[in-house]
Amino acid sequence: MDSAVKERLKEILGPDGFSDSLIDLISYAKDASEFKRRPDAAIWPKTTEQVSKVLELADREKIPVVPRGAGTSLAGLAVPEKGGLVMDLGRMNRILEINIVDRLAVVQPGVVYANLDKALSVQGFFFPPDPASGSVCTLGGNVATNAGGIKGAKYGTTKDYVLALEVVLPGGRILRTGSRCMKSVSGYDLTKLFVGSEGTLGVITEITLKISPRPPLNSTAMALFEDLEDAGKAVSDIMHSGIIPSALEIVDQQTLKAINQNTDLNLPEVEAILVAETDGYTKEETEFQLDKILRIFEKNKATSVKRAATKSEADALWTARKTAYGVMARINNNLFVEDLAVPMSNVSKMLRIIADLATKYDLKIPTVGHAGDGNLHPVISFDGTDPDEVRRVEEASAELFEKVLELGGTLTGEHGIGLAKARFMGQEHSDLSMAMMRAIKRVFDPNNILNPGKMALEQ
Ligand SMILES: Cc1cc2nc3c(=O)[nH]c(=O)nc-3n(C[C@H](O)[C@H](O)[C@H](O)COP(=O)(O)OP(=O)(O)OC[C@H]3O[C@@H](n4cnc5c(N)ncnc54)[C@H](O)[C@@H]3O)c2cc1C
Known part of the structure; x- marks a missing residue:
């Protein structure tokens, strides 16, 4: 980026709104994913007018601009793949x-x-x-x-x-x-x-x-399942029962093992745990819903069911789910927090496929997920300095998403495509769909300056 452009950016944003210092370039090279690439500069606009002037300049000079919030993307969405400017919107925070x-x-x-x-x-x-x-x-x-x-x-x-x-x-x-x-x-x-x-x-x-x-009250319960299929059946029975839980989360056996290896929670290492929460305006309402869910757990051979009587008991039941990411980060040096969704009837089939892929590729892939909407997060932990392990991770990911699509699923339920899934876009979307998405991109951004290199929009 030439110095005249940098000077103009400083004029637009003020001296505290622009930086090309090494420390800032390194900080903005990453989000919460494993991808990284340094930008040429970081900027902090405070007004819409400043954003507008920057985008006028960047478009004229064909400089990439990557908008950024807190940089918590897990799929490389906020990484400046083609360099240019990272525009941190954090000061527009009213x-x-x-x-x-x-x-x-x-x-x-x-x-x-x-x-x-x-x-x-x-x-x-x-x-x-x-x-x-x-x-x-x-x-x-x-x-x-x-x-x-x-x-x-x-x-x-x-x-x-x-x-x-x-x-x-x-x-x-x-x-x-x-x-x-x-x-x-x-x-x-x-x-x-x-x-x-x-x-x-x-x-x-x-x-x-x-x-x-905001419904002021909720009720919580947890059930243990020796068999993954029983847990999956319980999920689909709940979602057909007329009750919609405010949360229905699943934790698999690999995750329970990881939690036990890294904490003193000493959880039973069953094939799956389901945690359900109901919400409402009266205790009768939340308990009525939870009673129905508990009956479904029991009908589907849950080996143990715990209902929280107090808020602290409910917090304890959530501990397994909430400690999951923390302990997974301790298993190995690198982590891909994957994100996929399948039709709800296929949740247990998908969990079984993930467990089989872990065995086939000799990897650890603990999985947690939002069972109530079929959105699962297999977490592939690996050592990025071991080329053979990296190769196995890439092959396992490719096969994972092939299977997801075979089950009628989608590449991402909530984390986005970014850099992580760009290579699979053509498998989920037809040539015509991709052509339409690229045409839309060209209408809004004919010079391809906004977050270029993402979502397979350029091929
Ligand atoms: C521990 C952890 C847990 C997470 N849990 C969840 C979860 O439960 N559900 C979930 O959906 N995600 C989750 N995520 C992923 C992430 O937090 C979300 O994707 C979140 O929405 C990203 O917000 P951000 O402010 O960090 O955006 P960033 O990561 O900074 O940016 C994400 C994308 O948004 C674009 N962007 C940001 N601001 C703007 C703007 N003003 N205008 C245009 N584009 C913009 C960026 O260019 C980028 O493409 C989790 C991440 C972590 C690390």
Whole structure:
């Protein structure tokens, strides 16, 4: 990047809004995935006008721009694959409006999920997607990745809550999409096009979100299954029972072993554990739902069922699920937190396939997942300095996603395509679908400056 461009960026953003120091370039070379590539500079805009001026300049000079929230992407979405500028939106972090009567919140993209959740909880409301990274990830990142979480089966994902956006397009034009209404079918849904677009179409500078009343009570239970198929059957029976749990999580045997090796929790190493939570406005309501789930656990041969009587007992039941990522990171030097979804009737089949792949490729692949919506996270831990192990990981990943698609699944339920899954896009989407996606990219970003190299949009 030539020095005249750097000077112009400093003029636009002010001296504290631009850096090309080595420490910043190294920091912005990575997100939470294993991918890395240094940018040429990092920038911190504070206003939509600054974002617009930067995108005007970058488009003219054909400089790549990668929008960035908190950099928690697990699939390389925020890595500047082609260098250029990383645009950190973290300073645009104001909650602009919470309007209970209209049931919406208007926020800047750098607001951290948990900060909005805290502000809403005071008023008895919440923004349900609840990603596990919620204490650090930003709402701009959540919209750009269509983030989900453990409440997905009951409350859906980010896309179900985005009403309107302000987006700056390459070249600097400022686009407003959607409306403040709960319903609108006025024209093409441009808002949804940006949800999950991974920073490849525009920079989101303002978000209007639908918010929901927060059910104040919940009930929790955990069941152990000696047989994976029984756990899978219990999941599909629950989802057909008319009860929709607010969370239904699965933890497999490999994960339980990893937890036992790294903690003193001493969990039974059964084939699967299911943790279920119900929510509502009265204890009768949450317990009625949980009773029905417990009967289904028992009918499907759960060997042990525990119902939490108190909040601390519920927290204890969640411990196995919540310690999972932490202990997996301790198994080996490197970690691919994979993300896939299958139709719910295929959850146990998918878990069995993952266990077989671990044996076939001699790898550790503990798996946890949101069983209630068929979204699983096999975690491949490996030693990246061992070329043979790296080769086995690549082969296992390729076979894993082949099997996912054979089961009618999808490459990603919530983490996105980014760099990690770009090579598989053509297997899930037809040539015509890919051509349409590339045509859309060209309409918004003809010079391919926004987050280039992602989602297989360039081939
Ligand atoms: C421990 C852990 C747990 C996680 N759990 C979950 C989970 O439960 N559910 C889930 O869905 N994900 C989860 N993730 C993944 C990640 O947190 C989400 O994808 C999150 O939405 C990313 O937000 P971010 O602010 O970190 O965005 P970043 O990682 O910085 O960016 C992600 C993508 O969004 C784009 N982007 C960011 N801001 C903007 C903007 N303003 N305009 C346009 N594009 C933008 C970037 O270019 C990039 O493509 C987890 C990650 C970790 C590390």
